[in-house]
Structure formats: structure tokens, C-alpha cells
Amino acid sequence: MPVWQCKILRHSNHAPPHWVMMFTIVTLLCVMSPGAPLLAQGLDSDEAIDTIVGSDVKTEQTQAKANAERIVAAISNTRENAERVRKTFNLNEIDIVFVPDIDEEKTPIDDALTDYENEISVLRESIEGSALFYHAVNSRSIMLRDIIAMEYGEDNKVTIFIKGYSDGSY
Template identity: 40%
Template sequence: MTTTLDPTAVGLTLPDKRWLPAFAAAIMLSVMPAAGPVLAQQGTDNQQAVDAIIGTEVQEEETQAATDAVRLIAAIDKTAENTAIVRKTSNLAKVDIVFLPDAARTEGGPPPEIEAKVKEREAEIAELRKEIEGNAMLFHAIDSRQILPQDVLAVEFDDANGVVIFAAAKPAG
């Protein structure tokens, strides 16, 4: 014997079976005022949520790509190795973001020697960016500073469980 839900058995008399979606929508709308603030805290607009996801304070600095070219090129050369570290990273003591405003697309892109190195390591850098997108901690670190993954040129890990993210972008604001 199979049983079916009979709306008349519980005192509901509806003309047809289209009542279920309307009923579900009414329930969802009644719950939204209570769930709204909780859901809003999950985004990267809330600094406490960002700090909890990242787990460490993010430091920012701004420099010119041309001034720091040797260090940046060395980091780009280690992209394959650093991509493997990004893939495994779940906890960092320090996150530094280095903004390189002169390398931003709006400024014409990186200086020629850096642009040549980026083109040489293009596939490796694309893989690095993909891994950053898949790493919640690093993604939220850059996303909270309004840096797009495609603006990341390189990362550099240190011996003190820290990372430096080089971004071809201007600081927000």
C-alpha cells in the first residue's frame, strides 16, 4: 500500500497541486530576514570573515616593478615550485601583498624585462593563478584587497612560513 500526501487530511484545501512551490516560496521568504545577516557575514566584505578565513593579518606594500625587477623575476622563475607549495598550503604565519602599480594593465603592463619573463612562464603562471583560486586562504587574501587572480604575477615563500604575493595592480582606494 502506498500513501500520498493528502492536503485535505491536514485541513488544507487547495484547488490543484501548484500549491507546493508557492508554499515553499512563502517559507523561504519568511526565513530570509533571520538568515540574511548570517549569510552576509560569509562574504569578503566583512573583515572579520576575511581574517577568519585567511587566519593571519595581511600586510600590504607598494613598489615599482622596475625597482624590484630582480626579486620579481626570481619569483617568476620559481613559479612551478611555488605552485606546488600553494597547492599544499593551508596555514601561513604571514601574508604580504606587494602592489606593482606600474605593472598594472591600466598602465600598459609590466616593464619589458618582466613582461618577457611572464610570457616565458605563461603556462606556469596560469597554473599558479588557478591554484590561488582554489586555495581559500590565498584567494580571500587577494580578493579582500580587490586583486583579481589574473593580476598575480608571482608568489614567493620564505622560511618563516610566510608568502609574498606580487600583484600587477594598484591598491584599492
């Protein structure tokens, strides 16, 4: 501290206002408090995920051959569905449908997956950017790379088609 300031403070009868001292103390306590982040609610809890998703999330399994037409139609609508994902904030129901036999034999689904590869990547990015869809998928331990299509249905219902089994295997 420069000498001239010391002389002024020494000769001054005025102490800093109490609110300045209190502000300084509170600021120091907040900065030095290690427990502050611990008070936040994490996204790992089931309650937090249920609050974000707010919809019934159901899982089922289907055969590629039996539902090829439906899955191909969903794949062909991938670009529109990726845009809708960004605009969707609530749903009544999310169905996650596992398609384990997708690579076992050649089906029209394989051609659609190849033709719409870029659009499917955009859909995955849209799902990753949406708290609603991301936590619905993540709560079932589904990797984004396994999502092959999405279908919007009536009554605010969405079906997400997943490559593989519900345990994550192919």
C-alpha cells in the same frame, strides 16, 4: 487511494505511530522554511574572511626596475609555488606587493611573464582554489588576472606580486 486500502484503514483501529506523524511535520517545516539559508554565515563579512585567512595581510608598493631580479626569480618558481599553494593551510604573514610600473618600460620581468604565461595561469587557478589565498587577495579587491608571481619566504611568510596599483588601476 485504492478502495481496498480505504476499507482497511476504515476498519482498523490503529492510527500511524506518533513518531511518523512528528517526522512528517518536521520534514514539511524544514522544507518549507525560507529562512534556513539566512542562518549561514556569509563570506562577505570581515570576521569570516579573517577567520579563514588567519594571517596578517599587508600591502605595499614597489618599482619594477628596483626589484626586477627578485620578481623574475619569483616568476621562474611559479610552478613550484602553485603546487605549494595547494598544500598551504596556514601562514604567519601575507605580503601583497603592487608593481604599478610593470608596463612602462622594458624590463626582464616582461620576458619572464611571456615565458611563464602558462605557469602563471596555473598559479592563479591554485590561488582561486585555496580559501586562504583567495580570500586574502579578494579582501583587497585584487583580480586574479593581476597576479604575476608569488614568493615563499622564511617564517611561514608569502609575498604575492600584483600588476598595477592598489586601487586596481594600471
